[in-house]
Amino acid sequence: MGLSASQARLLTITARKADCEFQSMQLSHQKIALSRDMENISTAYQEALNQTKLVYDYYGTGTSQMDLTYDLLMKPSLYNDYYPKLITDSQNRVVLDARYAAAARAAGIPAEGLNGTSSSEIRDAFIRALAGEGDNGSKVVDKNGNKLDIISETTKNIILNTTYNNGISLGASYSATSSTQNITYTELLEKIDAYTSSTDDYGLEQFGGNVTSDVWGDAAQFLTNTEERNGGYYTPDTTTWIYKGPTNGSMMNMSSGGNSYAVSLGDLLRDDEQYTYVIQADEGYCHPACDAAFLQKIIIGGEYDKSFLNWMTDQFSSILGGINQNDLALQYAYNNVYDLIYPNEDIQQAAEKYIDDNIKSEKHNDMGHYTKHNRAGRQNLDYIGTSVANCYDSCETKYVTDKADEYIGCTFSACYHHDSGSTATIAVNLNNLAKVFLTSYVEYIQGLDVSTYSYNIGKIENANLYDPKDSDIFTINGKSDINSGSDNLLARFYDALFNQICVSGWVENDEVSENKAYLQELMKNGSVYISSINNDGFYYMDNYSTDVYIAEIADTEAIAKAEAKYNSEKAKIENKENTIDMKMKNLDTEISSLTTEYDTTKSIITKAIEKSFKRYEA
Secondary structure, X not given: OOHHHHHHHHHHHHHHHHHHHHHHHHHHHHHHHHHHHHHHHHHHHHHHOOOEEEEEOOOOOOOOOEEOOHHHHHOOOHHHOOOOOEEEOOOOOEEEOHHHHHHHHHOOOOOOOOXXXXXXXXXXXXXXXXXXXOHHHOEOEOOOOOEXXXXXXXXXXXXXXXXXXXXXXXXXXXXXXEEEEEEEHHHHHHHHHHHOOOHHHHOOOOOOEEOOHHHHHHHHHHHHOOOOOOOOOOOOOEEEEEEEEEOOOOOOOHHHOOOOOOOOHHHHHHOOEEEEEEEEEEOOOOOHHHHHHHHHHHHOOOOOOOOHHHHHHHHHHHHHOOOHHHHHHHHHHHHHHHHHHOOOHHHHHHHHHHHHHHHHOOOOOOHHHHHHHHHHHHHXXXXXXXXXXXXXXXXXXXXXXXXXXXXXXXXXXXXXXXXXXXXXXXXXXXXXXXXXXXXXXXXXXXXXXXXXXXOOOEEHHHOEOOOOOOOOEEEEEEEEEEOOOOOOXXXXXXXXXXXXXXXXXXXXXXXXXXXXXXXXXXXXXXXXXXXXXXOOOEEEEEOHHHOOOEEEEEOHHHHHHXXXXXXXXXXXXXXXXXXXXXXXXXXXXXHHHHHHHHHHHHXXXXXXHHHHHHHHXX
8 A cells, every 4th residue: 555545544533533533523412411301200200109199088987989080079968968169279169160159140240259158049050051051041051152060950959948947058057857758659750750851851862863063073982082083073963862652662763763762760650652763874994983973972971961861860869868878879780780881991992992983083994994993993883782683784773773772882884994985873772771770779778799680781681670569669758857057958059059159258269170189189288178078067278187087198090100110211211221322332443443454554664764765864
C-alpha cells in the first residue's frame, strides 16, 4: 500500500471509529434514559400498591362489601336504614348532584337554604319535582332534558299522602313501630293492579318502533363501554316491538308489522296473554349478537336507565319493599333476572371483542375476519338464549316470536352467515322474566337452603317455577305508628333530606353521582364529609372513617391493573435495552476491529516514512 493510500485509509478508519464511538455514546445515553423510565414506572407501581377504595359494609361481616356510591347513600333502602346519609362540604351544605339540585330549584329552595324548615306546600313541591313534575303541569328535567325520575309515580303518591314531618332529622323524638300486614296472592295482585305503573307510564319509550343508527351506536357502546362508535352497521330496517298473543299460539300477522303494547306487572303475572319483546333487523349484515346487545340495553340497562328490569323491580318494591327481609329478597330476584340476560365477565369480554371488530373497525366485509370473530358473538348468544330457527326460513321471525313463551331467556334465529339479504331476530318473553323474578323472591323468603326451584336458560318445561296459590301469604308494610314523624319509611327519608337542605343549604356537584372514584377521593382527602343521623335525632358531620358502615380497603382491581401496566411497560423497556445492548456490542466489536486496523495502518505509514528517510540519508 502506498503512503498516500495508507494515509487516506487511516483518515477513513479514524472517521468511522469516531462515528462508532459517537453512536455508542448515544446508545449509552438512551440506556440511562430507559433506566430513568424504569425507575418512574417502578415508583408508580409501588404507589399503586397502596391504592384503596371505600366500601359500604352494612352487616359488618366483610362479605357484603359494596362500592361506596352516591346513590347508595341518597336513595332509601335497608342499607341506610331509610335515612339519607348526606355528603356535605366544609360549611355543612348538602352536596346534591344535578338531579337533586334540579328538584331543589324547582321547589324554590335557594342554595343558601331557608334558615329553617319550610311549609308543607314547598315540601310537596319538592316531592313532585323528584318525580319530574313542576308547577302548572310543567316538567322538571335533568341536564339531558329528560323528565326527572328520582322517585316513581307510586312513591310520589305515597309520600304526598303522608303528613309532612318538619321535625325529622332536627331532633324530633320518634319511636317507630312498623306493623306488617299479611295478604294472599290474590290480594297481592289487587294491590299490584291498584298501585303500580305500566311500562308506558314508567317511560319505556323504546319498547317498540324503528331503531335508528344512533340507537344501534348506543347499544354497541352499552356493550363495549367505548366512547367512540360510528353506529349504523346493523341499522337497515331494524324494528323492535312488544308482541301480545294468547297462550295457545300466536296470531301474528307479519305483513302488517309489529305492534307495541303497554305492559303492566299484573298482565305478566296473570299469564292470560303472552308479552314478548322482539328485535328484527332486515337486509343488512345482521348477526343476532348485535340484536342481543340492543336487547340487553333495553331489558337490563344501567343503574339509572328506564329498563324493563328496573321497571319490574320498582313495581314489586312499591308493594313489597320497606321490610328488611323483603328488600333482600327483591335484590336477590333482581340479580337472578340480571344474570339471565347479561353475560358473565369472560363471555362479555368475548362479545365486546366481537362488537369492536365488526362495528368499530368495520371489518365485516372481510369474510375471513367475519367468520373468525362471529364466534365471540355466538358465545354471548348461547349464554342468554336458545336458537330456535334458521334465518333462511321465510317465517323465522314469526317462529322465533311464537316460541319465546316456551323458553326462559331469549329465543333467536341462527343467522351466522355473511349475506346482505338475511334477517336476524331475537325475542324474550316478558311473562317468563316476571315468573323468574317472583320465583326468586319466594325462594329467598322461604329459604335458599330448602329451595327446590330452578330457572335456568332453556325450555320452561324443564324449570321448576313458583306456582301461585291463594293460600300463600305475602308480608307487606302495614300502618306504622310513629309518635313524631312520618308513617312511611319513604316519606321519612325524603322529609329528612328536605329538612336538611332547607336548614343547611346545598351545593351542586354532578360528578359525585357519575364518578364513584371521584366521590371517594373527595372523601379521602377531606374535601367532603358524611353527615348521619344520631340517636338524638340530629344530623352530625364527620370524616368517613368514623362511620361504622364505611371501610377503606385495598383496591385490588386498581392494583391488578397497575401491575399489568407495570409488567407491560417493563417488558417494553427491557426489549429496548436488549436491542441497545446488541447494538452497543456490535459497535464495540467494530471499534475493536477498527482500532486494530488503525494500528496496523499507522505502523505501515511509520515504516514507509522511516524507509524514505533512510533512502535520503544514504
